Every structure is written in C-alpha cells, then in structure tokens.
Amino acid sequence: MRLAALSLVLTACASAAPATKPAPADAASKRPNILFIFSDDHSTAAISAYGSRINRTPNIDRLAREGMVFDRMLVTNSICAPSRAVILTGKHSAANGVRDNGDLFDGGQENVAKLLQRAGYATAMIGKWHLKTDPTGFDHWEVLPGQGQYYRPDFVTAEGEHRREGYVTDVTTDLAIEWLDSGRDEDKPFFLMCQHKAPHRSWLPGPDHLNDYDGVTIPEPATLFDDYATRTDAARMQEMEIDRHMWTYYDLQVPPLDPDAKLDGPDQWAAGSLDRMTAEQRAAFDAAFADENAAFREAGLEGRELVSWKYQRYIKNYLRCVAGVDDSVGRLLDYLDANGLAENTIVIYSSDQGFFLGEHGWYDKRWMYEPSLRMPFIVRWLGVTQPGSRSAALAQNVDFAPTFLEAAGAEASPEMQGRSLAPLLRGETPADWRDEAYYEYFEVGIHAVQPHRGVRTDRYKLIHVHPLDQWELYDLETDPDELHNRYDDEELADVQADLKARLERLRAQYGESVEGDR
Ligand code: CA
Numbered sequence: 001m002r003l004a005a006l007s008l009v010l011t012a013c014a015s016a017a018p019a020t021k022p023a024p025a026d027a028a029s030k031r032p033n034i035l036f037i038f039s040d041d042h043s044t045a046a047i048s049a050y051g052s053r054i055n056r057t058p059n060i061d062r063l064a065r066e067g068m069v070f071d072r073m074l075v076t077n078s079i080c081a082p083s084r085a086v087i088l089t090g091k092h093s094a095a096n097g098v099r100d101n102g103d104l105f106d107g108g109q110e111n112v113a114k115l116l117q118r119a120g121y122a123t124a125m126i127g128k129w130h131l132k133t134d135p136t137g138f139d140h141w142e143v144l145p146g147q148g149q150y151y152r153p154d155f156v157t158a159e160g161e162h163r164r165e166g167y168v169t170d171v172t173t174d175l176a177i178e179w180l181d182s183g184r185d186e187d188k189p190f191f192l193m194c195q196h197k198a199p200h201r202s203w204l205p206g207p208d209h210l211n212d213y214d215g216v217t218i219p220e221p222a223t224l225f226d227d228y229a230t231r232t233d234a235a236r237m238q239e240m241e242i243d244r245h246m247w248t249y250y251d252l253q254v255p256p257l258d259p260d261a262k263l264d265g266p267d268q269w270a271a272g273s274l275d276r277m278t279a280e281q282r283a284a285f286d287a288a289f290a291d292e293n294a295a296f297r298e299a300g301l302e303g304r305e306l307v308s309w310k311y312q313r314y315i316k317n318y319l320r321c322v323a324g325v326d327d328s329v330g331r332l333l334d335y336l337d338a339n340g341l342a343e344n345t346i347v348i349y350s351s352d353q354g355f356f357l358g359e360h361g362w363y364d365k366r367w368m369y370e371p372s373l374r375m376p377f378i379v380r381w382l383g384v385t386q387p388g389s390r391s392a393a394l395a396q397n398v399d400f401a402p403t404f405l406e407a408a409g410a411e412a413s414p415e416m417q418g419r420s421l422a423p424l425l426r427g428e429t430p431a432d433w434r435d436e437a438y439y440e441y442f443e444v445g446i447h448a449v450q451p452h453r454g455v456r457t458d459r460y461k462l463i464h465v466h467p468l469d470q471w472e473l474y475d476l477e478t479d480p481d482e483l484h485n486r487y488d489d490e491e492l493a494d495v496q497a498d499l500k501a502r503l504e505r506l507r508a509q510y511g512e513s514v515e516g517d518r
Contacts, residue, residue: 031189032381033345034116034404037332038193039325040080040128040200041365042351044376045221046322054218054357055319059330060378063349067380068389068425074396074437074456075353076510078365078372080200081105081130082442083352083397088112088131090401090416092510093440098131099512100443105131110413112401113137113191119410122188124179127172127195134158140183142175144168148197150204151277165278167206169198169324177335189344191404196328198321199355201363202250202266204273205320207281210288212323213316220311223481225304226360230485232463232470234450240356240364242314243307245447251363252313254293311358318357346407347380350400359481366449368439368463369482373456381407385425393424394437394458417510438506439463453511455503462487462499473499 044050047057049064050071076086077093085098088111093099097106114137117123125135129143142157153168154161155175164171176194184190205212224242228235239245248254250266263270277285292313301309329349336342354372356362365372375397379385398418405412406420423430440453454463461482463472473487473496486492 030344031120031408033189033341034121034191034407035332035336035345035347036191036193036195036404037329037347037349038127038195039322039351040130040195040197041353041355042199042322042325042376043355043357043371044374045354045357045359045371046199046319047376049378050376054315055322057322057326057329059326059328059333060349060376062333063329063347063378063380064388066382066387067347067378068385068391070377070379070391070393070395070421070424072392072394072437073350073375073377074373074394074439075375076396076398076437076439077441078353078367078439079441079443080352081132083375084129084131086397087352087400088137090398090412090418092398092417092438093442094510094512095415095417100445101130102443102445105133107131107133107136110415111137112404113193115401115405115410115413116191116408119405119408120188121408122184122190123192124176124184124190125193125195126175126179127193128197128200129195139185140179144197147200149273149276150197150206151273151281153197167208167324169196169206169321169328172196173328173331176332180335180339180341189408191408194328194332196325198325199318200321202270202273203314203317203321204253204285205288205317206324207284208327209320209323210284212320216316218312218315218319220308221358223360223483224307224311224358226483228360230483232450232465232472232485233468234452234465234470235360237448237450238362239446239448240362240366242310242358242361242363246310246314246363252310253289253317254296254313257297307361314363315357343382348400349376349378350397351376352397364447366441366443366447368441368452368454368456368461370476370480373439379421379425381425386427389427391424391429393421393429394434394456395421395424396437436502436506438503438510440507440511442512453503453507455499455506457499457502460492460495460499462496462503464503 046052046055047060049061049069075083081101082093082098085096085105089096113123117137123138125138125141128148135141142155145154145156150168154163247266249270336345353365354374355365356371359371399421402412402416402418402420403422406422437456442451450465450467452463452465459477461474471487472485474482
C-alpha cells in the first residue's frame with residue numbers, strides 16, 4: 001500500500017524524494033544519495049543473483065533481494081573506456097567521442113556528475129577511471145592511473161600521484177568510506193562513484209581470497225569448445241581464445257622455471273605487477289599456486305585437457321577477484337546501515353560490460369554476443385523499488401545518467417540520448433519503452449575483434465561485421481547460446497528485413513556517420 005502511494009507521489013512530482021522512515025524530520029523532503037558501485041569486466045554469469053553456476057556473491061545478492069535486478073541491461077559498446085564515457089555522458093560512443101580505448105575523453109562536455117554537482121550534490125569519484133583526462137564534475141576524486149595495479153596501487157589526485165598500501169579493491173573501498181565518513185559536505189546529498197579495478201585481467205586475487213576454490217572443479221560452459229561453424233570469418237580471426245591466446249605467466253600465474261628466461265608478449269609485464277607486493281604478500285601469493293604449478297609442469301597436458309586446465313586456473317582467479325568486489329559491496333552496505341544512510345541512499349551495482357568466462361572458448365569482451373553484451377545492473381531504492389523484483393525491459397548504459405538525474409530531481413541534458421529507468425524502478429513500464437537496442441564496437445587492435453554494429457530486440461539479434469560485409473542473425477529464444485547463424489534463412493526473411501531497417505535507422509540516430517566509418 002505504502003509503495004503504491006509513494007510511486008503515485010513520485011510520478012506526479014519527479015523531484016520528490018522517497019523515504020520509508022519519517023525520521024529524521026525532514027527525511028521526506030530529502031533528495032536521495034546515490035552510491036554507484038562499479039566493477040570492471042564483471043559478467044552476470046559470475047553473480048548468483050543472475051543465476052551463476054560457478055560462484056556465490058552474497059552481498060550483491062543482498063542488493064538484489066532488497067532491490068531490482070535488470071535482466072536485459074545491454075552495453076552500447078563492449079569495452080572499458082567507451083562504456084564509462086557512455087555512463088557519464090548519457091550519449092552513445094559516436095556522440096561522446098570515446099569510440100575505443102585509445103580515444104581521450106573530452107571532459108569539457110556535459111556529464112552526470114557536473115549536473116548533479118550543479119543541482120547541489122556533493123560528488124566524488126574513487127577508483128578506476130580509465131578515461132585518460134582528469135575527472136570533471138567531482139568535488140573530490142582519487143583514481144587509478146590507466147588500468148591501475150592490484151597490489152600496492154598508485155592513485156592520482158589533482159595534486160599528483162601517490163602509492164597506497166594494501167590490495168586495490170580493499171583500498172578503493174576504504175577511500176570511498178573515508179570520503180563518506182569525513183570527506184563530504186554533509187549538508188548536501190551525495191553522488192559517489194566507487195569504481196573497482198577487479199576483476200580485470202590479469203587476475204591477481206587479494207590476500208583474503210587466494211585459496212578460495214582450492215580443490216574445487218568449476219563447471220565449464222557448454223560452448224567452451226565452440227567451432228564457430230556458422231559464423232562470419234570474424235569469429236575465426238579473433239585473438240582471445242583460452243586455448244591459443246592466454247599467456248602462461250601473465251594470465252595464468254605459472255612463472256618460468258628459469259628466472260632469466262627471455263619472455264614474449266604480455267608475459268614480459270607479469271613480474272612488474274608481482275614485484276610491487278610486499279615480501280609477505282608475495283610469499284602468500286606464490287604459496288597459493290606453488291603445488292598446482294608443480295603438478296601442471298609434471299603433467300604435460302595437451303589439447304582439450306590443457307584448455308580445461310587453463311580454464312580452471314583462469315576462472316578461479318577471476319572469481320577470487322570477484323569475491324573481493326562482493327566484500328566491498330558488503331562493507332559499503334554495512335556502512336550505510338551503521339550511519340543511518342540506508343533508507344535515503346540509492347545503491348547501484350554494475351560493471352562496465354560483460355565478459356566471456358569461457359563461452360565460445362573465449363576470455364575478454366568486445367563482441368555483441370550475450371556474455372559480453374549483458375551488464376549487471378542491480379538497484380536498491382528503498383521505498384520506491386519493490387524488493388526482489390526484476391525487469392526484462394531493454395535497457396542500456398546510456399540510460400544511467402538520465403536515471404540518476406531524475407532520481408535527484410535534476411534535469412537531464414538535452415544532448416543525452418538515454419532514457420531514465422526511474423519508471424521501471426517504480427514498477428511501471430511505459431507503453432513506448434524501447435523495443436530495440438543499438439550496439440557499435442569500433443576498436444581495431446588488441447584481440448583482433450573486427451568492428452561491428454547491430455541491433456537486438458526482445459527475441460532477435462542482427463550483427464553486421466562491416467569491414468568484411470558479413471552478417472549474423474540469431475533467434476535468442478530458440479538459440480540462447482548464439483550458435484546457429486540464421487542470416488539469409490528463408491524462414492526468417494521478414495525478421496531479417498525488419499532488423500536491417502531498424503539497424504539503418506538506429507545507426508543514423510546514434511552511430512558513426514559513413515564518412516567517419518573506421
Ligand atoms: Ca572493462
């Protein structure tokens with residue numbers, strides 16, 4: 001009853017703030033705080049609230065139980081810096097200028113933090129930023145340079161660079177709590193972006209989780225040995241296979257026996273990250289892998305057995321990194337509880353894109369296929385969002401900024417291309433909600449994924465690998481793993497024509513112009 005009444009109030013007046021507890025006296029008129037907890041490369045397949053077969057995430061699950069899980073939150077461009085630029089600006093990549101990880105973010109353009117700051121919010125950005133130029137719109141920022149380091153990470157502020165002791169996920173959480181506790185102007189509502197490096201490659205678990213999953217065999221995905229039989233040539237041109245493109249030292253933590261051995265490729269970078277550890281950290285880290293590494297060297301595995309071994313080592317270290325992120329969510333929720341902030345703080349958990357956890361034989365992201373297209377997005381907004389609810393609406397990261405602004409009672413910028421998710425959070429799906437999502441990937445370089453663009457509807461997905469002028473079409477209802485390309489299948493001729501028309505229209509609206517094509 002109370003929820004229905006509140007949602008009516010909110011519908012009538014977007015600036016009204018929700019409050020489930022009347023005390024303190026002015027709580028009902030208070031605008032909500034926004035805590036955005038964000039990680040890097042966290043697949044929904046590694047979150048139990050999304051039905052993970054491979055791990056449990058009790059703290060993220062708590063958010064899901066108390067809030068809403070979005071089952072179709074789709075990234076517009078599945079790679080780190082571009083996704084972050086989309087989230088800040090509410091604009092697709094072609095409009096915000098960050099098409100790939102090489103582009104510099106233009107901090108002069110409008111962004112959600114600037115708008116919230118102007119609306120009277122205290123704003124802070126802590127952790128992984130990855131946009132090359134300094135953050136704009138934040139009262140306070142302390143960010144990792146570039147990709148950052150897992151152990152004893154350096155951080156950058158407006159004053160310069162300094163090193164922090166400890167493990168990056170814990171340090172980022174400490175700094176976020178420190179700002180909440182003593183750094184912010186408590187007369188203002190806050191907008192805090194707490195952004196983790198984990199679980200980004202190369203996967204170095206923290207001291208608390210080094211031995212998680214020891215002696216356990218993690219289930220393999222059904223498509224680990226995909227042969228790409230019906231796909232475009234792009235699937236065979238990629239360089240992101242667990243089989244052929246994982247580095248023994250850098251990715252898998254199996255160091256060379258000869259410490260003076262000449263190393264190739266990313267293996268050359270492995271020692272740089274490990275050498276940052278204290279002697280104690282290093283001893284614990286090495287001890288965690290020593291016995292398994294010895295057995296691996298002894299076994300001389302080949303073929304599928306070797307791929308399965310690499311998968312186990314990869315996925316366990318990935319999940320150990322995820323466990324640290326889940327701890328962080330728990331610590332932040334506990335802080336809100338202990339300080340009377342839970343009721344009036346919207347808490348969001350998300351990650352910059354999905355990730356391949358062995359699906360199609362891959363790691364990394366980039367593709368428009370579901371494992372890298374789907375982002376986690378869980379929102380707890382007490383008094384507004386029905387606890388334990390789910391949304392199947394097609395939503396995208398371009399919608400985050402308008403959502404936060406509506407929640408704060410502030411206006412979105414007219415150049416923003418996303419749409420506020422606030423009605424969905426109130427349990428209402430507008431009749432004219434989008435029935436198609438646009439995707440465009442631009443990067444040419446590492447992992448050799450061809451640029452491509454596409455459209456996804458509730459049921460179908462069309463992908464155009466335009467440098468090759470080759471197409472894929474999937475019926476996600478009958479083929480959720482996207483193994484059977486139906487492009488030019490007579491049975492789907494009408495669907496194909498419809499999707500092509502949609503793609504052309506969406507590209508004109510949000511995509512790169514023909515002249516700017518690359
Ligand atoms: Ca990422």
